[in-house]
Amino acid sequence: MSLEIARKVLATEADAIRALVEGLGGEFERAVAMVVSCTGRVVWTGMGKSGIICRKLAATMSSTGTPALFLHPAEAIHGDLGMLTTGDLVVAISNSGATEEILRLLEILKRQGITLIAMTSYPGSPLARAADVHLDLGVRSEACPLNLAPTASTTASLALGDALALTVAVEKGFKEEDFARFHPGGKLGKKFLKVGDLMHSGDEMPVVRADTAMKDVIYEMSRKGLGLAVVLDLEGSLLGVITDGDLRRLMEREADPLARTAEQVMHPGGVCIAADELATAALKRLEEKRITSLLVCDGSGAVAGVLHIHDLWGVGLF
Secondary structure (H helix, E strand, O other): OHHHHHHHHHHHHHHHHHHHHHHOOHHHHHHHHHHHHOOOOEEEEOOHHHHHHHHHHHHHHHHOOOOEEEOOHHHHOOOHHHHOOOOOEEEEEOOOOOOHHHHHHHHHHHHHOOEEEEEEOOOOOHHHHHOOEEEEOOOOOOOOOOOOOOOHHHHHHHHHHHHHHHHHHHHOOOOHHHHHHOOOOOHHHHHOOEHHHHOEOHHHOOEEEOOOEHHHHHHHHHHHOOOEEEEEOOOOOEEEEEEHHHHHHHHHHOOOHHHOEHHHHOEEOOOEEOOOOEHHHHHHHHHHHOOOEEEEEOOOOOEEEEEEHHHHHHOOOO
């Protein structure tokens, strides 16, 4: 019995979404155009379960390049109307199209010249008639066995709102890089981190000159803690790199290793990467070369920073 009920609920909600697919047309295109051209914020409003859906849709729009917020319709008439500004657009969700708290906003929206998009299941309802664009949810029966709890209607409004938000994002040319900017703490944000965001530069970079004594080289490497020192000539151009491995080999072969200079111990050049390369590209290069650090070089070959594998571990790229 329980499986039968569950299958009926899922089938009813799936049917509601399928009906939306078949019913999309000119009104939806008008709604997209209105949102794309909106110079303010997209303000989502709804009561009860519809309000919860609106909160989610406002968050989806905000994260895909369209400034959006949720306005509680009951709180709106008790002071929160100040959240609305010139250029805003309101999207109101009410399955019946007769939600009292939303209807009380209509005259205010009209006076302020704010565009209204309504999502209801009843094109003849007061909200649908008052809207500049009406998107028909088309739900006549909820998935609730008692036909009481908002279920198919909230599923339909969520799906249609997602369709609106993502169509607008595509129309605006929203890209993965843009999404990452709004999700710096998420997996995608990390994927688009640049080398320049993570590198050590300025005083954090271990730098020595060609004639620096090895005791001072070792001190600089220990103080900066990146497992290497960058060797520059008097003009600041890259000569080479001294790594922890170079130090170990020096200790093994030399009776007096501290008598050497940086130029005598370094290996020429170094493995470079540009600051605007992705951190994921840096990780790949470190793994291919089986090394722990990269030099961050500009177009002229000057060293702008150092990237250590620990910097990549620190942001969770492993």
